[in-house]
Amino acid sequence: MTTEEVLTDGDGPHDADRRPKHEQLRARLRGEIELMKPHTALPTERELVSRYQVSRSTVRQALDALADDGIVYRVHGAGTFVAAPTISKSHRLTSFTEDMRARGLVPGTRLLAADEAPAGRQIAEELQITPTDPVVRLVRVRSADERPMCLETVQLVAERVPDLLRRDLGGSLYVLLENDYGLRLVRAEQVWTAIALDDRSAVLLGVPTGSPAFLVQRTSFDDRDRPQEATTSIYRADRYNVRLNVRRSQS
Amino acid sequence: MTTEEVLTDGDGPHDADRRPKHEQLRARLRGEIELMKPHTALPTERELVSRYQVSRSTVRQALDALADDGIVYRVHGAGTFVAAPTISKSHRLTSFTEDMRARGLVPGTRLLAADEAPAGRQIAEELQITPTDPVVRLVRVRSADERPMCLETVQLVAERVPDLLRRDLGGSLYVLLENDYGLRLVRAEQVWTAIALDDRSAVLLGVPTGSPAFLVQRTSFDDRDRPQEATTSIYRADRYNVRLNVRRSQS
């Protein structure tokens, strides 16, 4: 006898799970996989079809997403298997707040400066505005467990974030931008450089001048691929590293 | 009148394109998109269906891949659009050789040491073998345009790469591993740290002691998710940076 489990279909009870079936299935499988040993086989796709009463393409959508997350891997002709646990799931756009929490640290923020001024040439190019357009600039020292971690300078197009300077800037800027201004930042381009700290940055971060650090220049884009935020961050190298999973391209 | 174009179907002429249709379509569209301005709309999915005589799921497979590459972006209810050109396509596993060529530099290699020894505790853990199992170790200075760029130490499980030390190690190790040993490295986990160079590394890289650098620790996995290679690389920060595109997760 086979066990049949049903994913909600939208016409169920009032609090039905309204996510697409493939997302529900993905979440469900993710939970089950956590209890399994690496390199053990998952049920076959056709088995999942009958167990969850969905079509095979829906099963494949869920499994493809899990493979993308690095949670399972597939071997043509053999099966789908639990991947070995990995340090960082993927390359996801995360806010400083989320990043620190994921590392088990308590994030904090101290605002050093907040002002409005013309963009200037470089920032204007990154944000695709003209150099005389005003931008809001926020300079913050971001801490983890109450010790300085990162020195951050954010630039936003002033016209698109009215009254930003009057809000609470102590938390996640991404959340604030989405909730208050409807700006959903879904993608970012980053350039990472290794540097030796100059006097000013070293003092603000509480380490000796010349200490190694990461310099990160980031431009974030919304769901229409418009640049909305340009940020420069300097991370203390003694407290911060980057974990990256990469895949080989097939093209 | 609509233009119809046909993708090869396998039963065509002898030199027919044997790739899946969605890959052919993806490559074709990629070429067309290069000629288009950013943010202009692609043909609709249903238009592509009739133009290329394929089903809509095939079209969607191709477009999904292009969206994944960051070449197009999709807006529900509105259309699929050409993305703004981006610095680095994605986070792909590339060899040093490929990486340098992509940057327009000529890669070179000087072998400093090549030997075989017990793995030791840390390397054994990374490669999931026992500390007494022998590993092959290659130390190479990798150059770009004939100037030092990176100091690299590769460790491989000796038993899986017999006679490696007698081969030409001047080129891409990934290519050698795949062609001669059938090891397809498809995934890697990396940890990037910013450091100040010690005396020895600085001399080998031709820069002053204390100069900033990237330290990269990488473990590569094959198509069965078995660790096959553990590598430590030190990159000169004055010549090297990392361009990274990230996306926001929806889960």
Add this chain to the structure above:
DNA sequence: AAGTGGTCTAGACCACAGA
């Protein structure tokens, strides 16, 4: 209201792995 991408189905055949 019309048109777009997003989800889902049921079924078919192919390519590859493994006994």
Add this chain to the structure above:
DNA sequence: CTGTGGTCTAGACCACTTT
């Protein structure tokens, strides 16, 4: 040979954007 994942089809309906 059997069973697996990979590709592909034709069609339906839903969710969303735009006019």
